[in-house]
């Protein structure tokens with residue numbers, strides 16, 4: 026037998042994948058891989074806008090590290106031949122305990138932007154939260170995902186007329202719930218954005234041109250597409266052909282820092298569906314939310330982008346659930362990178378998790394197919410962790426399934 030025949034008998038050549046997106050995604054085994062691909066494909070300033078967080082970014086790191094401080098107490102011999110992570114979110118069935126967090130400015134990663142994320146979420150049957158600072162409008166996103174579960178995230182503008190108008194557009198477009206973000210009285214200092222001179226819309230300077238030349242795929246998409254704008258707040262002063270501004274200039278000028286618990290009543294009289302408060306960071310505030318009768322809280326520090334040294338959401342889950350009982354749904358938003366993280370959070374008492382960067386990296390790595398890919402990685406990871414811990418359904422996700430990792434001296 027010749028050497029070639031011997032080789033052929035033991036080695037099979039892989040079929041060459043000609044589609045570059047499929048090729049990239051086939052090798053992405055986890056969210057970390059999608060992040061690395063996004064970093065390679067996107068200009069530095071764009072990647073840093075997505076990846077970065079406030080000040081020393083300790084909270085960003087801790088949100089994820091906190092999950093590693095819990096480990097499983099796997100049960101065996103429990104017949105896991107059938108695994109079903111289905112649950113209910115805001116009174117409607119969901120195939121798994123997961124929703125997609127709002128992330129403004131999605132078209133910066135992919136020309137389809139929020140439309141791509143909404144379509145992928147709808148295919149997976151998961152709620153997608155459109156940001157007030159979305160680059161596709163409330164109506165465009167509904168048209169892209171006619172049967173999708175859509176939530177609308179509200180930043181509270183000083184101009185309440187504008188907020189009221191957005192709420193009525195969301196209702197007309199059959200959005201199911203509003204998610205009021207309450208951790209943004211002023212914008213956190215995202216130092217990577219300052220160093221990059223990141224502005225909205227992106228300002229073109231010499232560094233942008235060099236960065237663009239190094240990322241031709243992104244640049245080609247960007248110059249061909251219509252200008253990026255805040256599609257939901259047209260007329261509110263940015264992206265309407267006006268001068269570029271930094272995100273902090275914009276937010277600090279437009280958002281209402283006087284927002285208080287009493288405003289929940291204002292929302293109730295202007296929105297007749299479920300209300301989620303996003304940005305709860307203490308048990309005390311979760312209890313107030315329960316007393317005010319909101320439908321859900323998202324335990325969240327905005328992915329570490331606002332106050333550095335805020336608590337990791339997963340650490341709040343158990344104490345918040347103890348304090349609020351079944352009065353409201355509790356979402357764990359921040360640091361979720363794996364399906365097993367979802368199993369940990371739900372076992373500790375969360376109703377579901379929310380993911381921000383996971384889907385944004387995926388969008389940057391492979392557009393809409395990237396988002397499909399990350400949702401299937403999270404689903405696969407959750408099912409695998411369920412099987413390996415003897416957990417057949419959400420009813421089996423109980424606090425006894427996890428424990429803190431002992432601190433070693």
Ligand SMILES: Cc1cc2nc3c(=O)[nH]c(=O)nc-3n(C[C@H](O)[C@H](O)[C@H](O)COP(=O)(O)O)c2cc1C
Pocket residue numbers: 074075076088126127128129156157158178206303325326327328329330358359360361379380381382383385
């Ligand atoms: C690029 C980016 C943009 C975001 N934009 C918004 C936004 O417009 N509104 C909002 O409430 N939260 C926003 N967030 C926060 C996310 O909704 C979510 O709280 C956070 O990403 C969760 O952490 P994770 O990225 O570790 O999943 C944004 C996060 C990122 C990474």
